[in-house]
Amino acid sequence: MIPVAVGFFYLKGIKMGQSIDNQSTSIHQTKVLIIGNGMVGHYFVEQLLLQQATVSICVLSGESRPAYDRVHLSEFFSGKTEQDLLLTTEQEYIDKGVEFHSNSKVDFINKQDKWVRTTSGNEYHYDILVLATGSYPFVPPIPGNDQPHCLVYRTIDDLHDIEASAKCSEVGVVVGGGLLGLEAANALKEAGLETHVVEFAPQLMAVQVDEAGGELLKQKIQALGVNVHTQKATQEIVKGDTCRYKMVFADGTYLETDLILFSAGIRPSDSLAREFDIKIGDRGGITINDYCQTSEESVYAIGECALWNNRIFGLVAPGYSMARTAASHILSGVSEQTPAFLGADMSTKLKLMGVEVGSIGDAHGNTAGAQTYSFENEPKGIYKKIVVDSTEEKLLGAVLIGDTSQYDTLLQYMLNGITLPEAPESLIMSFDGAEAPSVGADSLPDTASICSCHNVTKGDIVTALDNGENSLAGIKTCTKASTGCGGCAALLKSVVDSELEKRGVEVNTDICEHFAHSRQDLFNIVQVEQIATFDDLLSSHGKGLGCDICKPAAASIFASLNNEFVLKKPHIGLQDTNDTYLGNMQKDGTYSVVPRVAGGEITPDKLIVLGQVAKKYALYTKITGGQRIDLFGAQVQDLPQIWSILVEAGFETGHAYAKALRTVKSCVGSTWCRYGVQDSVGLAIDLENRYKGLRAPHKIKFAVSGCTRECAEAQSKDIGVIATENGWNLYVCGNGGMKPRHGDLFATDLDTDTLVKYIDRILSFYVKTADRLQRTATWMDNLEGGLAYLQDVIINDSLGLNQTLESQMEKVVDTYECEWKKAISNPESLKRFRQFVNSDKTDSNIQFVEERGQIRPATEDEKSQSNNQSIDIIELV
Amino acid sequence: MQDTQTLSSNTTSEMKVIAGDWITVCTKNDLVENSGVCALLPAHLVRGDAKIEDNLEVQIAIFYIKQINKVFAISNYDPIGKANVMYRGIVGSISDEPMVSSPLYKQHFSLETGICFEKPEYMLRTYLCRIQDNLVQVKVGSINHSSQ
């Protein structure tokens, strides 16, 4: 446990006016002070917490906000907000006992007495100092590079500057055609600018790909409307004629532009080390050993500022490895648990403006004796090259442009030194549509790294399976594999599948012993063969008498497809007890009554009716999290009367008992709220009325917020809608409850019609393809391709299903009927609402006591005290 | 010879029946296909261990499974959830043995033996039950020990 130590490191500060020797108490506790709260600095703090460190932690961040996801910075231009990018919050740090200071740039270190000072004069003591200062963009020393619209691309503040500048610009130039430069170019293009990339070298992405690959990349990117100028050295930036600026090149040509974005490489932020005598490399970078210690024993360096073996690692995964190593070393010294940092693989796979690019290992064939195989398909825009060693047995590197489907396989060959097939070229060429050989999950050693973001090896996955995990989603949760960049999703799945198969766990998707089909199969069978009853389904596709798994699942499928009354004779025995009695059974066998309050909006008159009913039937009353009112303690025989009164007063069933749409929560929105930009209540009511009665594999919750302040907590719902100035942002597959998960941003600035159309399709697709009792979050995690796949299906109609999905939903919407209204007018259904078939007595085992002015079920002890009349003798064998 | 007694809501505990008799609980029409109803009976009528003076009543869940055209009678008290709710459970089969699942915590109980599949230390009382001339009847006095 981390002791809460707020203010602990604070030696002498303007804020509190403390003096150095006014230090706090627990001197014995090791104080770890971290400079820099970038991705790696933050990950380091998490590692300390994870390893149950008994140290005090203090973080000094040079930025104005806590750590955020730099890797996905570009998504800011496709709709992600600052909030979405944050990796943590100040509150979270406080909750975990971590002292955190933003806007605290350190400019002085006293190594002797072990303290540092920030530019605002605050001083902090340390036992262990960790430099996680990252790097800064290199701006080439070109005259005129310091003008207002000459920008860089590294921080959230930069994003705001770029956004502001783009608003008053028409042409934008990115200086630098490397990986980041191309990403930046994409951002400018998305901002609507005429976009150019100016590269000094003869080719794009010179670090990762070879010349031929670079050339193809250039063509592809130009085809997408970005102008690429290679071999251009900018000499000066002067006032433009048609635009704001004019870039003058060494060859005499020039380019007019309104905005210049420098992305000409990064430089390690090593100035603190430089100034205070900590060893740095000849070309910069803070020198570290295999345990991330600098030349100063009590000072560590991790992430992009660190130089190991004369190398800087400009990716997050190696930074994370350093963080793990440093944390272990600080906590337990050199021990078995402490993994030494021994370099990292810099292979990358990415999609730049829709162009797939992959680079593995020695992409340039620099190793002595290296030989290459390459393959080019010009019409399709595909280039692939592999680099093998002199014996043609091991893969050294690869370049893939236009098609990275073999990336995972090639990477495994390289990382694990797997012997190449007889004809190595078969790895990148396919003949007559034959599949290129892929490395079987089986042939990977246990040490094979599957997820490099979270350092998960095949061995870790095997261990998790040994410990009882048995699903892909479970493995993801417990090992975190594939929850970083997601690049390893396919590989992870094949490892999990093959391991499960090996242990004889047939990856059995049969719903139960009565049907050799998954829920999704059953759904399709029912849909295609138009089966309407369980008896028919069982006799044509199942065996035995059914059970409490297949029956409710079938009932739900029938309801989703045909929307017949759930208490209709052939369906009645299929329903879960909650559905049979149209209420939620509580622990004592009584039911709760929850009428629908769409959007959480209710009139005083209706509130009064609820109060009257509760009073008349002595029901316990509570407000639910879904903005409605729950009346507890209703006995089976009273339910019809209670509902008659409610229906009479205009209430409808709330389906709180069903695996169906529950509620659409809303904030008051623009109608009342000062900040609201759309009518969130109005939309919530419309959505709730549209989807009410939709039965699904599990319950579905919605919420709608009227602005980005998100008071309705829409991001924790299956479907979350947040108002923007221009429409609605749609979030999907969030979850509260046991496994909280933020919804993923699905689409932005939608008009209401499109929003509804998307939700129709998503829900129908969920109903069609999910497993039984699978919430949307797990469902999407289990879709191969996850969010991107779902977007493709719903937005681009990649499966050609949208028409069916929409009409499936239309049918449910058109055939909606309030189940309680129907039940109370139907004597046959009412027959079941009694405890005894041969008596009007009530169940004497249901007893209440009073608590805080309302009823609650009596405990067993309370019952036996008051019982003179026993109900049944319980027999235990 | 009269071998049945009709019990209705005005059942009195004084009613005289002889062990081995079948008492009528309700009509077949009162049953719900592939689902359950619950009957309230004086304990001494159906259980050898209860006496008239005890003035006890028992709740018996009665299920009708159409496919095999059988009725089953079993205690309505869920010993794990501790509530009288068994008749609201879903019926079906596990490896061809008819069963009902508790609507509270979903354990499965054999309709033939009353034994819980997941926790065999729990067993529900079962009673002999039949449909005779459209009447649903439970056998007086003897508990069904078909589990032996």
Ligand SMILES: Cc1cc2nc3c(=O)[nH]c(=O)nc-3n(C[C@H](O)[C@H](O)[C@H](O)COP(=O)(O)OP(=O)(O)OC[C@H]3O[C@@H](n4cnc5c(N)ncnc54)[C@H](O)[C@@H]3O)c2cc1C
């Ligand atoms: C647009 C973009 C896209 C990228 N895409 C990828 C990708 O796809 N895959 C990948 O692996 N990597 C990618 N990267 C690189 C990745 O973001 C970095 O490797 C990673 O962020 C490095 O983390 P860090 O903590 O070492 O440094 P940083 O994240 O740079 O954090 C360092 C922090 O230290 C602070 N700091 C510096 N000096 C001081 C001081 N004296 N006092 C206090 N604070 C200080 C800085 O303000 C900064 O907040 C991308 C980077 C960018 C900019």
Ligand code: SF4
């Ligand atoms: S989300 Fe926005 S509109 Fe809704 S209540 Fe909060 S601040 Fe107001």
